[in-house]
Amino acid sequence: MTNKTYCELCFKNFASYKNLVIHERNVHSNNKLIPHFYILSQPTSEQIIYYINSFIVLLKKKLGFSRHAIGKKHLLIDTFPENVFVYLFKNEETFKYSPAKRKYQCNFEGYAGITRLNQLFCYNQWSF
DSSP, X not given: OOOOOBOTTXXXXXXXXXXXXXXXXXXXXXXXXXXXXXXXXXXXXXXXXXXXXXXXXXXXXXXXXXXXOOSOOOOOOOSSOHHHXXXXXXXXXXXXXETTTTXXXXXXXXXXXXXXXXXXXXXXXXXX
């Protein structure tokens, strides 16, 4: 986390980090702007292929079929390089970025989510 107490999106100052996070959640909740985007290098095709394959394995492992785990499932990925994650998901409708937390988020739900992942990863052998 950072000690900055100003919003990188609208440059408003805040008394605390907590107030900044609250502001970001209320005012910039669906932010897609990445202030430091210009310094992110474009990943190589080898990196993209490697991380797509890793992502598929992780998805199948974490979200595999279980009759006891019905409903919405969440997957947190901390090991992706920032530039790879941004490159793969920046154009998705549900992509969000929080400058205060330096956290990215992208959601895929239901059949439409699986269909979109098929398109992104050129993979259609999901078993869950």
